[in-house]
Amino acid sequence: MLGICYYPEHWAESQWAQDAKEMRELRLTYVRIAEFAWSRLEPTAGNYTFEWLDRAIDTLAAEGLKVIMCTPTATPPRWLVEQYPDMLAVDVNTGLVRGFGSRRHYDFSSEDYRREAMRISAVLAERYGTHPAIVGWQTDNELACHDTTPSASDSALAAFQRWCEARYGSIETLNEAWGNVFWSMEYPSFDSIDVPYFAVTEANPSHSLAFRRFSSDQVIKFHDEMVDIIRQHAPGRFVTHNFIPMSDTQTDNYALARNLDFASFDNYPLGRTDLFFAGADTAQFKRYMRTGHPDFSSYYFDQTRGLCQQNFWIMEQQPGPVNWAVHNPRPEPGMIALWSWVAFAHGADTVCYFRWRQAAFAQEQMHAGLKRVDNSPSAAYPEVQQVKAELDKLNIELNDPLHYRVAMVSTTTNQWVSEIEQQGQSYHHEKVEFEYYHALRLLGLNVAFVSPDHSLQDFDLVVVPTMPIISDTFIANCKATNATVVFGPRSGAKTEEFQYPRNLGPGKLQSLMPIKVLSVETLREDISETLHFEGETFHSNRWREELGVEENTEVMAQYENGKPAVVRHNNLVYVATLGCVDFTKSLLGKLAAEQGITTFILPEDVRTAERGDYRFLFNYAGEPVRIDGFEDKEFIVGSNELSAYGYAITKR
């Protein structure tokens, strides 16, 4: 189904009815409202002015539209900041208070703000919880966006000290866990603990990791309380949250999502591609600047689906040029429809576009909408009509299950470790994970993202691009599966408290395979050594581990000096270096084939995905392309001749 983000408070009330009518005519199902409206809902302390919102909901409901209501806590009003100046966070880089004047100006550790946020949430939930037009709720908006998870405020410091006390029990335990004897960093008491910023040189990584865990916990605690309040007053309504890319939250997203009915994602393929591929050369950059990288949206879709292991929503879908990337190109014609279908193919049940009409003022006035400021339909409008018409043709249950034989295991500590102790500037956790994902997608494989706590028994190939801190549960899950499990470098490289494993890397993985990481080197991004695999030569670069292996360990690939680079023991494969995409694709292709998993060799810019009874084909290239091997398939949408930026849907 399709939906829209709508801000009635931005427009004259006289326009609402016409807007609602047009939404219905576009056959939208859902309308999301109220997420930034606090100053209009409570213009001064305790003075609630919900009447306009009542009328807005009624206007939408009158056209049969279903409403998703949001808590407005991402944008506390000015008067609240005056009342509780301590609610503002403190920047961990500059030490400056992060003030009023945009959004997300609150500290997750402020008791005052937490209380006020829950109050407004409760008031809203009480009033609208059982409203017949309201089918679900969105909590806050893009939690942690703008790097708002960490704060160096007094509130955060005090809460961190109590968090440490709860985690470690005694200061001696903390000092031991962090190795504070190093550089005489031992704390005499919990009250003397600092935030891990503003030291003369880098802080103890254990200290930094503890602060990341704490900061993540604060976000989750804040969010859980809000979910509880909504559930209390809004029985039978779903509760979701619109996530930003997982690595941007600095939060354990699996934990953040645990009380939600399903996760939602805000999808901005061009903006994200512009930032992620900023260093690409001209030809590379130009190739995908108006389509997004073919694997970039689905990378986040699959992660989002993994959060609750449920089909998900796109709560915000880019409908044209945006305003916030370094450069903001226009999508190629057809991309709005293509992106929508990629979302459905990867498990979206609903796609909501952001936003109905482009704003005429303030920060996002250069952000496209389905309608322009003058109310004319933008280029995206007919593409939305097209998607709706095609959805009708499918005539299927969209919450049909997805088909996965391949899983990727990820956890937030991967990111935390690699950011806290980068060791080589060319090592970026997310790029490493994306490279593995990209290789799997080039092989035409559906990829399930799962947390380390999730059973691996239903998969045939499990990829762990990296996992420095490994839990006992995950070891047990590995033992219990017959899948081939592939580990990338740095797996098991750290203990729970960010120490070096006394048995060397890969630490706990040594209980599964008899190898040791003897040393690690990191290289500059532009420098590669050769890597030998299956008689071919590939590149080893950025991160390279020297392995100690037993004599009879199977060596699958070798470094330039003949030493083992990829080894296998039983169903476990350990890759001791980062390699080029061709290598990763060859390795995973071989392992998939051994497990009897069918791979597809498709043109370079074509992707495929399966869902329910359907197979989807997407062409990210600017030229038409013919797909071989689909001649006898029944096409519901399109054909095996994909147009430029086109797609097709067949029966599986």
Added chain:
Amino acid sequence: MLGICYYPEHWAESQWAQDAKEMRELRLTYVRIAEFAWSRLEPTAGNYTFEWLDRAIDTLAAEGLKVIMCTPTATPPRWLVEQYPDMLAVDVNTGLVRGFGSRRHYDFSSEDYRREAMRISAVLAERYGTHPAIVGWQTDNELACHDTTPSASDSALAAFQRWCEARYGSIETLNEAWGNVFWSMEYPSFDSIDVPYFAVTEANPSHSLAFRRFSSDQVIKFHDEMVDIIRQHAPGRFVTHNFIPMSDTQTDNYALARNLDFASFDNYPLGRTDLFFAGADTAQFKRYMRTGHPDFSSYYFDQTRGLCQQNFWIMEQQPGPVNWAVHNPRPEPGMIALWSWVAFAHGADTVCYFRWRQAAFAQEQMHAGLKRVDNSPSAAYPEVQQVKAELDKLNIELNDPLHYRVAMVSTTTNQWVSEIEQQGQSYHHEKVEFEYYHALRLLGLNVAFVSPDHSLQDFDLVVVPTMPIISDTFIANCKATNATVVFGPRSGAKTEEFQYPRNLGPGKLQSLMPIKVLSVETLREDISETLHFEGETFHSNRWREELGVEENTEVMAQYENGKPAVVRHNNLVYVATLGCVDFTKSLLGKLAAEQGITTFILPEDVRTAERGDYRFLFNYAGEPVRIDGFEDKEFIVGSNELSAYGYAITKR
């Protein structure tokens, strides 16, 4: 005429007479003094010690030199800072107080400093206002240099709140004007308004624009009061100010100059070229590193002339290597003379060199002078002698009018908008304007800079490289002219309060031509699409607007997809994208030809300008060049065979 900047307080009094004698022998007319001398004029509060200045003036006057007196307010003394710590500004990026120890350490919003600055100005003006040797005054020095226009001090905040109150009347009006309903940014009262810095993410652009307007007004208010004080006590003397490049002031320079007799400019071609072309490749950079870009000085000269629509002064002319650019090369031999003549050709009545003798101490000791520290003449000295001899040969009134058929319209809001809402990192307002100017100069055209308030009736071709915020006056001026008026992209893209026009871009321009900007995309600098014009192929890049046009609108150039890129309606031309220089030159060349304006196709590094009865030719190349078509002209200086870095002057 020629002049010099002189600091008697830097040298032993015993040297003054010799210096004055040599200045006369060099046939200088003017000497500028006293601009940084506050600590010597008032060593402690109220203790005036003007006697040395009296003697310095007398010494200069004794040689027939005319004196320009400066107010010393750019360098308040240490004791004043101790007396009024609140006079210091606060850095808007770091929140740190901008302390004593260099110059410009004052906040334009400090009431204490304003009062003190006017006091010392009044005392000076009273004492020297009618001194027979003093022919004119310079206010302060390079107002706004070192990014001193904005401040985040308490004084600035309080003044901004009052400024908002005066502009908007009610807080409801302000909230409406800024669109503060977006993100619940509504302010409950004027006293709750913040400076638009230190927020969690970017501030509301309307808020930022208001603060820029306010900050500009503070500079102007400060300056106007000083001009009034001088005029009160110094009847018959001119008052001027030495401007830095217009974009560096963050101030409405037209307003700042409105009470002056004429504007002055501080001209540093090499330093400015080094900064402006920092990203150029080796060959490009090397080509002009010792000459300055051929259009870079005149670009500022023409702007300076436009401020008061009067011939202007060069108050500081670079005489050799300077100390403040990233790299500081030596000018090629002859460049000091060439730059001086470029200034005269573009409307300078006087060129003053900075400085008489290189300083032997403090921050600028690596900045060349006409004389070296050991009093030997530097390389510039004989070039100044040459310029003076050539000036004699012309035997003309230097305040002769200039001849303009082409105007460029510019306003500070262009810069403010493009800095506040860049939308694409490759869009730089000043580079866009400079590209248009460069194209006009390659066509050999004199260019008048005018403000949007200026009548366009006397011109045949008017170029508006961009003007996001358009006034009704400017629309009326466009309607009243028969000139071809060319608008670059983003014109009319914003309302007065930085909102998106409800009728879409180009906003108010729609009253002149029936087009709409349907969408905008920005591209990375290294990426171009093709642009079709007059059967040739050019580049479209960085900023690209999609136009909606009526069926019968003349399409002059088309995008790669055949859609309109340049359209014409009556005498108005709208260019919807940035293009390569060749395109801009071709387009403007065609439009000029249609208006019967003669263009010159000169060698690439040769420029020409007209003034009074004379035509000037300048060769920025390191090789001699012969100019065709001037065989029968009468040459007053040089010939049609220009030497390397040479110039020639003919009768028109």
Added chain:
Amino acid sequence: MLGICYYPEHWAESQWAQDAKEMRELRLTYVRIAEFAWSRLEPTAGNYTFEWLDRAIDTLAAEGLKVIMCTPTATPPRWLVEQYPDMLAVDVNTGLVRGFGSRRHYDFSSEDYRREAMRISAVLAERYGTHPAIVGWQTDNELACHDTTPSASDSALAAFQRWCEARYGSIETLNEAWGNVFWSMEYPSFDSIDVPYFAVTEANPSHSLAFRRFSSDQVIKFHDEMVDIIRQHAPGRFVTHNFIPMSDTQTDNYALARNLDFASFDNYPLGRTDLFFAGADTAQFKRYMRTGHPDFSSYYFDQTRGLCQQNFWIMEQQPGPVNWAVHNPRPEPGMIALWSWVAFAHGADTVCYFRWRQAAFAQEQMHAGLKRVDNSPSAAYPEVQQVKAELDKLNIELNDPLHYRVAMVSTTTNQWVSEIEQQGQSYHHEKVEFEYYHALRLLGLNVAFVSPDHSLQDFDLVVVPTMPIISDTFIANCKATNATVVFGPRSGAKTEEFQYPRNLGPGKLQSLMPIKVLSVETLREDISETLHFEGETFHSNRWREELGVEENTEVMAQYENGKPAVVRHNNLVYVATLGCVDFTKSLLGKLAAEQGITTFILPEDVRTAERGDYRFLFNYAGEPVRIDGFEDKEFIVGSNELSAYGYAITKR
């Protein structure tokens, strides 16, 4: 001899005896301990817990190991910071307090900290001064590391004001010395002087230089007091300090070392190469990324030897990948041994490896040791065994004198001036000095570093890559030598107080040679002009001075325009520009030959050095290489066929 850095407090006491036994078996002589152990020596104020240290020393002594004891003042414990919050320094860039949580969190100007640091030093020295196992002391650790020399604290400001009072006597003298009349920067009293940071634009360079001198003096004062305390209680024991690269201390290292028995150096060839050559292209960077640049370690070794004009120690030698550079590659096999021998060849008497066993926790857990975390020997271990075996074969007194005919004169003010007044961004003092050093090493020459106060009579060729501020002593030393003395550009360019010499550059050098620097230009790094020398063409770049010379001055090299670039007068040579390495090598080769100094033309990656009766040959290349001209030499280690990363030792 060989040694090791050991942290007993990081390991279970049960492991100490085994560690000591293995150290003995590796035939290490020295063990350095206790440098960061304050929190374990005094866990709360005045509560000393030395017993564990007693036992650790006893355990080491029982195996015949000699102990170097350190003062633990680089890591004051948390309780001390709580007691004396003013002991923390303030960052001169951000104004933020530099807090607890890593190391070096103290201000050299804090009276409280100074007193406490001397107290703990005295307590330690009293207790262990005459301990028979303790043969020497190391003060603090890497003084000034992490940019800790300057501080903008109130303590530093107050001390700076008193320092100024002592240096200048009257505020009038200071104002005159600094040229504060410029920009009215005159201070009314010493109490009104600021730190030279946080001003609106750059501070007066004289002010900045004074603050650098002051900051350096504070480090030296702190250190001298500590040395005195140790000497008082530890008769007959040596006192040394482990220096970081000289340019990183921001301190006058000659003065800092003056009370030491010898200087020590912490040698990290790969980390330092990674940082120093960060801008190199792929091929250049890859070439030395696992060996370090062939001249980079010896560059610092020769400087370290120069500090006390004594053979020196390597207190910390990189044993594998480190953790702190941008990228951290593994050394090529054999490099640990090669680096050790380079140190011995250049005057090291002892090489200590950092550290015995890789730390399992905290900031440096990715820093290799001789043993891995699991106690297995790392790749470096057998190389240390090899070095020890080879040391035995030499059977020589390692404190044999070195043989120098070439000296390089350097002083910290070179660096201070070039950092304070860069004039061209491509001018880096240390790169300039390194280029000269590199050229001398390519010629196979041993290079003695000496301070300007050191006699030059024992040398035949003296190279002064730059020396903006020249003392009268140095002028006298130049007059007293028959050596050829080569000066690089900018020599004599400043007075003692950072003014421009009234007689122009090269200032005081004009008493030795009749030349004047008429002007200076700086160019971007990628831009060169030609330089003519001995009939060949080279490059002149970055810094170029125009010289005024007398008619009969010998011009050795000319600029592209024929003007003098290198001139000679008597035994003095002045090089007015920076040139390419080939030029510098050709020039110095010619001058060496004229003095009868034998140069060696060796393969590009081979270096040689002499010490005592031995000549050393080192091959930094990955291929074996045969050295001609050594066929009849007696080889103690290796042969004239050097293996990849191999070395050889012959009788001289």
